[in-house]
Amino acid sequence: MIDPKLLRQSTADVAANLARRRGFHFDADAYLSLEERRKALQVETEQLQSERNSSAKSIGKAKAAGEDIAPLLAAVNDLGDRLAASETALQDVQSQIRDIELDLPNLLDDSVPDGQDESDNAEVRLWGEPTQLDFEPSDHIKLGEELGMLDFEAASKISGSRFTVMSGPLARMQRALIQLMLDTHTEEHGYTEQYVPYLVQADALFGTGNLPKFEEDLFRTTNETPYYLIPTAEVPVTNLARDAIFEADELPKHFVAHTPCFRSEAGSYGQDTRGMIRQHQFEKVELVHFVAADESMAALETLTGHAEVILQKLELPYRVIALCAGDIGFGSTKTYDIEVWLPGQQKYREISSCSNYNDFQARRMKARRRNPETGKPELIHTLNGSGVAAGRALIAVMENYQNADGSIRVPKALQPYMGGLKVISA
RNA sequence: GGAGAGAUGGCUGAGUGGUCGAAAGCGCUCCCCUGCUAAGGGAGUAAGGGCUAAUACCCCUUCGAGGGUUCGAAUCCCUCUCUCUCCGCCA
Numbered sequence: 001m002i003d004p005k006l007l008r009q010s011t012a013d014v015a016a017n018l019a020r021r022r023g024f025h026f027d028a029d030a031y032l033s034l035e036e037r038r039k040a041l042q043v044e045t046e047q048l049q050s051e052r053n054s055s056a057k058s059i060g061k062a063k064a065a066g067e068d069i070a071p072l073l074a075a076v077n078d079l080g081d082r083l084a085a086s087e088t089a090l091q092d093v094q095s096q097i098r099d100i101e102l103d104l105p106n107l108l109d110d111s112v113p114d115g116q117d118e119s120d121n122a123e124v125r126l127w128g129e130p131t132q133l134d135f136e137p138s139d140h141i142k143l144g145e146e147l148g149m150l151d152f153e154a155a156s157k158i159s160g161s162r163f164t165v166m167s168g169p170l171a172r173m174q175r176a177l178i179q180l181m182l183d184t185h186t187e188e189h190g191y192t193e194q195y196v197p198y199l200v201q202a203d204a205l206f207g208t209g210n211l212p213k214f215e216e217d218l219f220r221t222t223n224e225t226p227y228y229l230i231p232t233a234e235v236p237v238t239n240l241a242r243d244a245i246f247e248a249d250e251l252p253k254h255f256v257a258h259t260p261c262f263r264s265e266a267g268s269y270g271q272d273t274r275g276m277i278r279q280h281q282f283e284k285v286e287l288v289h290f291v292a293a294d295e296s297m298a299a300l301e302t303l304t305g306h307a308e309v310i311l312q313k314l315e316l317p318y319r320v321i322a323l324c325a326g327d328i329g330f331g332s333t334k335t336y337d338i339e340v341w342l343p344g345q346q347k348y349r350e351i352s353s354c355s356n357y358n359d360f361q362a363r364r365m366k367a368r369r370r371n372p373e374t375g376k377p378e379l380i381h382t383l384n385g386s387g388v389a390a391g392r393a394l395i396a397v398m399e400n401y402q403n404a405d406g407s408i409r410v411p412k413a414l415q416p417y418m419g420g421l422k423v424i425s426a
Numbered sequence: 427g428g429a430g431a432g433a434u435g436g437c438u439g440a441g442u443g444g445u446c447g448a449a450a451g452c453g454c455u456c457c458c459c460u461g462c463u464a465a466g467g468g469a470g471u472a473a474g475g476g477c478u479a480a481u482a483c484c485c486c487u488u489c490g491a492g493g494g495u496u497c498g499a500a501u502c503c504c505u506c507u508c509u510c511u512c513c514g515c516c517a
Contacts, residue, residue: 049486050485057498073497076498245436366474368473
């Protein structure tokens with residue numbers, strides 16, 4: 001959520017910033033007229049509440065003094081009705097304003113490049129060279145099926161499309177990837193590992209910004225108060241800061257969590273229908289930072305670097321891109337995507353997305369720190385990034401480490417996690 | 427699943443219709459005293475919001491959540507959630 005005060009006082013500036021985003025329209029005039037009504041109604045309501053309080057107090061005193069309170073009661077006769085009417089009207093306007101505020105994406109950082117879509121994203125750096133193979137590379141689907149270790153038919157029988165069954169060494173390699181990531185981030189980068197719920201309630205999703213706008217992306221249970229399957233560990237982990245006031249010396253906090261992620265993929269029907277790229281269920285290791293407001297831009301660089309280390313250890317070629325205004329996510333003020341080279345597609349594909357949400361989520365969640373100078377609570381900044389998506393990392397290893405005979409070499413960094421196994425073959 | 431108890435400020439905990447945003451203690455901050463230390467004295471110490479140039483006044487809201495009764499609710503009524511204890515079941 002954008003600072004309501006800023007929205008109110010600098011509406012035009014906010015609108016101009018948001019206009020850089022693709023397909024987003026902010027009706028500033030409608031907002032401003034609602035805001036005008038809100039102000040009038042709130043002042044009126046609070047005035048009436050104040051009257052009620054002071055008259056109730058005098059009635060109490062009069063009664064205690066044994067005076068006749070009948071005339072006092074008569075004087076406040078219609079106050080209750082007037083107050084109730086005013087309160088109702090105020091609540092109505094406030095909820096309309098809140099709906100607008102919850103619907104507004106985050107303000108973009110000035111460093112975010114202009115652009116309409118992914119073709120306008122800016123390459124920040126390149127690591128390694130696209131893998132050269134002296135044979136026609138296969139994609140992960142062919143490799144996995146020929147090894148007999150990826151079974152999309154079985155998955156479809158059990159759960160329908162966009163699921164995968166893995167078996168044997170390939171299943172183990174995904175687990176090895178997750179282990180490598182967790183160990184690297186906890187032992188070398190100083191993160192604290194978290195185990196968190198995979199089912200969350202709506203409030204948590206409002207906090208991160210997934211609700212109310214993106215409900216169709218989520219799986220929801222049928223309970224009376226429904227649970228939602230987490231679309232990313234970002235949701236439960238970031239919500240650790242909800243309603244909290246951290247002491248200054250408790251920050252920054254660096255959390256890492258491995259969880260499965262569940263996404264409905266509504267609206268992506270044509271894309272990546274084959275294979276393991278886009279699934280309803282996938283494994284991911286997520287990095288989350290809670291930092292003081294002035295530290296978040298530096299933290300974004302650090303966090304992205306931590307994710308990159310995983311690809312470097314796996315010796316997978318990648319590039320880092322800065323998402324342009326048109327491509328950046330709803331709650332992010334600045335995002336770097338890390339894209340790994342996939343020989344089977346002859347393309348770089350997203351394997352991590354690292355975002356600075358600045359105070360956008362913190363405001364929704366009431367995540368604060370105590371400013372040691374002023375002693376006052378102030379919003380923290382939250383960041384998160386994949387470090388990295390395990391399913392896609394598995395694809396990347398398969399395709400980059402394939403041999404002409406369809407076997408797959410195990411990257412050195414993974415071998416200790418796979419009992420020393422060096423090659424996966426049928 | 428059955429039976430019972432509870433939810434108040436950073437913590438402990440009092441408060442069953444008015445002067446209660448809330449006693450007291452602990453903790454914390456500042457000041458005083460004490461030649462160190464220990465002890466002692468005093469003051470202060472919730473969050474969110476409105477108004478505003480303002481982090482100044484003033485005002486509003488909040489005692490698990492939501493509704494209700496009342497001129498007035500932490501206190502009374504209803505619904506829900508969560509926590510704890512005992513029993514049962516269970517990875």
